[in-house]
Amino acid sequence: MLTDLIHLFFPKYCGACSKTLTTPIDELCLACENELIFESEANCSDLKNALRGRLKIISGAYLNDYNKKEGMQKALHSIKYHKRRKLAVILAEQLAIKLGKSFFKKIDYIVPVPLHPKKMKTRGFNQCLLIAQGIRNKTSIPIVSDCLIRKEFTESQTNKNRLERWENVENAFAFKNEPSIKNKHLLLVDDVFTTGATIEACIKTIQRKILCDCSVITLAKA
Numbered sequence: 001m002l003t004d005l006i007h008l009f010f011p012k013y014c015g016a017c018s019k020t021l022t023t024p025i026d027e028l029c030l031a032c033e034n035e036l037i038f039e040s041e042a043n044c045s046d047l048k049n050a051l052r053g054r055l056k057i058i059s060g061a062y063l064n065d066y067n068k069k070e071g072m073q074k075a076l077h078s079i080k081y082h083k084r085r086k087l088a089v090i091l092a093e094q095l096a097i098k099l100g101k102s103f104f105k106k107i108d109y110i111v112p113v114p115l116h117p118k119k120m121k122t123r124g125f126n127q128c129l130l131i132a133q134g135i136r137n138k139t140s141i142p143i144v145s146d147c148l149i150r151k152e153f154t155e156s157q158t159n160k161n162r163l164e165r166w167e168n169v170e171n172a173f174a175f176k177n178e179p180s181i182k183n184k185h186l187l188l189v190d191d192v193f194t195t196g197a198t199i200e201a202c203i204k205t206i207q208r209k210i211l212c213d214c215s216v217i218t219l220a221k222a
């Protein structure tokens with residue numbers, strides 16, 4: 001009853017197509033849920049191929065290619081700029097279910113890409129941590145969120161080419177010693193994989209200091 005009233009005065013919109021939702025607990029309308037979750041390819045080979053020659057990862061997966069699914073781009077926008085936190089968690093949970101136990105079998109820890117403290121202050125949350133939480137909810141793999149810090153406030157990557165993106169993030173991260181992750185298999189989590197520059201910078205920052213295996217998960221590939 002109370003949720004019905006709240007919904008009447010504060011209607012909720014689909015996080016991907018902005019259609020008014022009939023039930024206030026949902027994050028996506030049925031059509032978008034179908035497109036982004038049930039019809040997701042949950043691709044497991046592209047990211048590894050995209051990083052070939054630059055970085056060796058054990059495996060990499062994402063929920064959707066957002067050039068093929070416009071709704072995915074809108075969903076990421078809703079998460080970041082309209083604070084649709086639950087949407088990030090739900091999409092990550094569904095990705096974990098899609099990938100199944102075999103993908104996570106050898107992974108010891110989940111490591112979300114950190115946000116710069118300044119950005120954290122303005123946005124109020126780190127979307128990569130929310131995605132990590134969604135993965136953890138379905139796999140019970142612990143999150144280690146303090147082994148990487150973002151020391152440089154980087155400009156938006158949106159209008160940069162591959163080289164500029166790499167130069168922009170190359171030295172953006174620092175490793176904070178976390179002995180428990182040594183010789184372990186880490187799952188790096190980001191919201192979107194574009195050129196892979198951010199993930200590459202994160203993994204190289206960690207592997208410069210310790211030996212470990214790394215895999216990657218993102219909600220989308222651009």
Ligand SMILES: [Zn+2]
Nearest residue numbers: 014017029032
């Ligand atoms: Zn929709």
